[in-house]
Amino acid sequence: MSDLNSGQGTKALPLVRCRGITKFFGGVRALARVSFDLWPGEIVGIVGDNGAGKSTLAKVLSGVITPDEGELWFGDVRVHNLTPKKARDLGVEEVYQNLQLCDTLDAPANVMLGQEPVNLSLGPFRFIDQNRAALETRKRLSELGVELRDFKSAVRRLSGGQRQAIAIVRATIRGHRLVIFDEPTAALGVRQREATLNLVKKVASQGVAVIVISHNLDEVFSVCDRIIAMYLGELTLDTPPSQTTRHEVRMYMSGLGPGQAAGEST
Amino acid sequence: MNKLRAWFEMIFGGRSGNLLLALTVSLLILAIFRPGYFTLDNLRVIALNVSSIGIASVGMALLIISGNVDLSIGSIYAAAAVMAAWLALSVSPPLAVLGGVLLGALLGLTNGALVWRIRVSPIIVTLGSFTVIRGMMVVLTHGRSIYGIPEDFFVVGRAVPLGIPTQVWTLVIVAVLAHIVLSRTTIGRYIYAIGTNREASEVAGINIRLFVLILFAVNGLLAALPGVLAASRFGAASIEYGVGFELQVITAVILGGVAFSGGEGSIKGVMLAVAFLGVMNSGLISLGVDPAYTDVVRGAALVASVLIEQLTQERNERFRRTVAMEDWAAQMKEKRTDATIRPRLEPSDH
Numbered sequence: 001m002s003d004l005n006s007g008q009g010t011k012a013l014p015l016v017r018c019r020g021i022t023k024f025f026g027g028v029r030a031l032a033r034v035s036f037d038l039w040p041g042e043i044v045g046i047v048g049d050n051g052a053g054k055s056t057l058a059k060v061l062s063g064v065i066t067p068d069e070g071e072l073w074f075g076d077v078r079v080h081n082l083t084p085k086k087a088r089d090l091g092v093e094e095v096y097q098n099l100q101l102c103d104t105l106d107a108p109a110n111v112m113l114g115q116e117p118v119n120l121s122l123g124p125f126r127f128i129d130q131n132r133a134a135l136e137t138r139k140r141l142s143e144l145g146v147e148l149r150d151f152k153s154a155v156r157r158l159s160g161g162q163r164q165a166i167a168i169v170r171a172t173i174r175g176h177r178l179v180i181f182d183e184p185t186a187a188l189g190v191r192q193r194e195a196t197l198n199l200v201k202k203v204a205s206q207g208v209a210v211i212v213i214s215h216n217l218d219e220v221f222s223v224c225d226r227i228i229a230m231y232l233g234e235l236t237l238d239t240p241p242s243q244t245t246r247h248e249v250r251m252y253m254s255g256l257g258p259g260q261a262a263g264e265s266t
Numbered sequence: 267m268n269k270l271r272a273w274f275e276m277i278f279g280g281r282s283g284n285l286l287l288a289l290t291v292s293l294l295i296l297a298i299f300r301p302g303y304f305t306l307d308n309l310r311v312i313a314l315n316v317s318s319i320g321i322a323s324v325g326m327a328l329l330i331i332s333g334n335v336d337l338s339i340g341s342i343y344a345a346a347a348v349m350a351a352w353l354a355l356s357v358s359p360p361l362a363v364l365g366g367v368l369l370g371a372l373l374g375l376t377n378g379a380l381v382w383r384i385r386v387s388p389i390i391v392t393l394g395s396f397t398v399i400r401g402m403m404v405v406l407t408h409g410r411s412i413y414g415i416p417e418d419f420f421v422v423g424r425a426v427p428l429g430i431p432t433q434v435w436t437l438v439i440v441a442v443l444a445h446i447v448l449s450r451t452t453i454g455r456y457i458y459a460i461g462t463n464r465e466a467s468e469v470a471g472i473n474i475r476l477f478v479l480i481l482f483a484v485n486g487l488l489a490a491l492p493g494v495l496a497a498s499r500f501g502a503a504s505i506e507y508g509v510g511f512e513l514q515v516i517t518a519v520i521l522g523g524v525a526f527s528g529g530e531g532s533i534k535g536v537m538l539a540v541a542f543l544g545v546m547n548s549g550l551i552s553l554g555v556d557p558a559y560t561d562v563v564r565g566a567a568l569v570a571s572v573l574i575e576q577l578t579q580e581r582n583e584r585f586r587r588t589v590a591m592e593d594w595a596a597q598m599k600e601k602r603t604d605a606t607i608r609p610r611l612e613p614s615d616h
Contacts, residue, residue, distance in 0.1 A: 100469055104525075118452070
């Protein structure tokens with residue numbers, strides 16, 4: 001996977017920088033001084049137990065949660081009060097675990113939702129260019145190597161893998177800076193899992209930073225360029241997979257890594 | 267037969283195919299037993315009779331596709347009729363018509379605002395406004411009908427431009443415009459999107475609140491329009507207008523293939539259902555069937571159409587499950603071979 005890292009040296013600035021991100025929920029510290037960079041074309045796996053702060057971190061990046069402290073930099077711009085809309089405008093997209101597809105609409109309608117190509121505008125009535133929408137969808141899908149013959153069916157008639165591909169393609173259209181995958185393979189079978197991980201790699205190869213939130217260490221080790229482990233809101237490990245082992249990552253995930261305050265061992 | 271159905275479905279899509287079949291069969295039966303049924307005058311009467319339900323069902327279809335519903339349209343229909351008739355006593359006819367229609371839009375907008383703010387099912391909210399609007403009408407009119415309107419006011423509702431009544435013209439124009447907006451513009455696309463997945467629509471940047479407000483207002487307007495036209499045609503307005511109107515309209519919409527859960531349906535299908543209901547009503551009468559049976563047939567048609575839909579869906583679901591099981595079996599096989607062929611990468615790692 002090191003070939004995907006090649007972009008890191010050529011660009012001077014990371015796409016996203018987090019510095020000292022801290023978030024409290026009441027008295028609970030969900031994130032504690034989390035700092036890391038995201039580079040173009042990089043796949044970063046975030047692992048951690050339930051409640052480690054993975055999802056909170058993702059929500060900070062997509063503007064859903066405002067951190068109490070810390071700095072967020074998108075390129076060379078420091079962004080204050082990131083909202084979901086602002087995050088989208090900055091090119092941050094999330095692929096949700098439940099995919100968030102409109103089941104009764106077809107694939108092009110889902111992929112282009114909210115950004116339909118228009119060929120005629122009469123006041124508020126903007127006529128959708130159906131051909132261009134289908135063409136664009138086909139192009140995007142084939143860029144990611146997805147075959148989809150059925151463009152007219154409601155997406156609820158499609159298989160789980162195809163639905164996932166549609167959700168991913170939709171995210172990549174707007175997500176030119178960062179695409180966050182929340183447990184992308186949790187609900188998939190073996191073959192679909194492989195296909196989805198390949199999609200994740202393809203998305204990154206287009207120069208986008210990718211975050212994969214996952215429970216599955218095998219997956220993270222096979223697909224990610226960097227692994228970030230979290231424990232009780234703290235970033236405990238940030239390293240390429242070649243420099244670590246599953247065992248070490250597990251230790252950092254459970255607060256037992258070198259230099260960490262030892263918790264009770266199991 | 268299957269080929270014929272496929273052909274129908276190509277034209278009308280999905281459940282509308284069944285409806286077109288039913289309409290065709292009804293027309294065939296009438297053609298055989300009552301050849302005299304197909305006169306221009308008779309067709310004009312049928313069209314006039316269904317025009318009120320037709321116009322209102324366009325607004326209701328848009329609303330239900332977006333995942334909402336408005337039970338108060340019967341009250342809005344009556345309120346608009348009474349308002350227009352009352353205004354016509356003192357102001358010019360165009361202003362009276364405008365006043366009635368605006369009242370409808372305003373009542374619809376209020377429904378939308380309540381649904382948006384209260385965040386309960388629109389069924390409950392509009393059930394409330396259904397009662398409130400009728401109650402207010404009784405209070406304001408003291409339960410009296412409005413008569414003695416200057417004859418200028420009757421012109422709109424009784425006009426027959428090019429041999430077709432105003433009501434039918436209105437229906438055609440409204441239906442064609444709604445069809446175009448729903449099937450070809452982003453507004454239509456977002457109405458479907460909101461109805462099928464609200465959260466996803468919000469994520470896609472669609473202003474759901476604005477859509478809901480406008481759809482309720484349009485629905486109110488399209489319920490008021492036939493009310494005003496009825497007041498003009500009859501030259502009077504009574505608070506008894508539009509009792510049971512909402513149920514007839516919702517029947518037509520659901521019969522026309524709009525999913526009550528939202529996200530599905532078309533204006534074509536709804537118009538087909540309106541035509542079917544019109545032909546069935548008058549057809550049964552002309553066949554000499556007791557008029558009471560029309561309600562029976564209408565209700566049965568609704569249940570039958572939903573039943574057919576359900577059975578088709580279950581069949582598709584069974585098919586999909588079979589495919590999924592085969593897929594799963596193939597995966598399990600793959601997994602076993604994976605485990606036997608591939609050595610463990612890190613034996614130390616449990």
